[in-house]
Amino acid sequence: MAELVSLIGSTHHPWYYAKTSRPESELSEDGRDLREWSAKVQASIQKAQPDAIIILASDHFHQFFHNNMPQFIIGRMQSYQGTFSNEVREFNLPRVELGGNRALSTDLIEGGFEHGFDFAFSDEMRLDHACVVPSLIAQPSLDIPVVPVLTNCGAPPIPPSRRFVQLGEVLRKTIESTNTVQRVAVIASGNLSLEVGGPEQMMPYPVDPEFDEDAVKWIRARDFERLTHEATFERMMTHGNTTFQFLNLLSMAALQGDLTCVLGEASKRRGSSKPCFIYEQEVQG
């Protein structure tokens, strides 16, 4: 039976690569801060030694659209191509290839049936920056295979917040019942208050710093009553029109189990606050 050995909650800030891939002397404050975040995540992942990383993220209308929109879908490939042409154009994000683990994907899908979650699946999936950026942050060498679990956080009707809590619970149970691998990490890719294509897009301040602080507190306290109450479509819209990817962090909180939260904060940036969560196993002895 596998165990969940590492849990990360991270930004997928699309300019991560553009901001960090330059000489030390040319880094902006934000670039330096993002590099520090990457170093912390890398250290935690290296300590945990996972056989596979499940990435819980949301496609941004790159592969999926309203003609056929899955609410929760698991990639089931042995390798994944990542980054779309308009992300190269807009973000200068590199095209990448990530290994997969098809057997583990199938285990998660079948485990979902057992626990009341009928995942859609895709045997032909390409990953966008929601998966690519956290992978570059956590493992720049991209050696560890991944299993993408994509959630609909962009195309209403979006599943209600309680489903994201259940998703976390179901993923933990399915991870703990697979024999395909021994050690699993999960990276939840999301954001706090955020606006894209709206009046406060990419302003030099967070859309709603008060929400960002509160949200981190509720997650750390695993206050699911408050979290599900606050994370309705209408309420999230008041914090920015793209805040919905906060829902992936509810799944993360529900995955915590006996892991210890060693870092949980809304890191201030020049723009939107970024979620920084690292959960690790208790050191024995």
Place this chain on the structure above:
Amino acid sequence: MIDHYAVNKFLYDTDRNEGFVQRYIDDPSSYVDWWLDERGSRLLDNESERSAVVGLDDDTRRALVDYDFVTLYREGAHPFILWTLMLPVIEHKLAAGEWDVSEAGGDAREENKKPMAYYREHIGEYGRPDFRY
């Protein structure tokens, strides 16, 4: 009232295809007409079959031809895909000197700051329209 699905499909289908983006920039009127005839009602994952949906009224067609993103935004086009397609359009218009922007602040890659400011300046007064439909 715009046909939300049709407009979003136009934005999505155009933005994900580099050649389409260039055609939309080069000759919006011809491109929009071509798209309506050839792509609008064609299934996205089966190009030999059509569905019953997707047409645009004259006002919506005009808004797409004129790059009138303010109308589309106000009427509830999906803000994410509206922005991602309008970014290269606005970049082109600014570079050509046809549109102008006074400030260029914000948290973005240097190249994106001016188009972002232009977009914000124009949609700002409309807040966050509900894009559910």
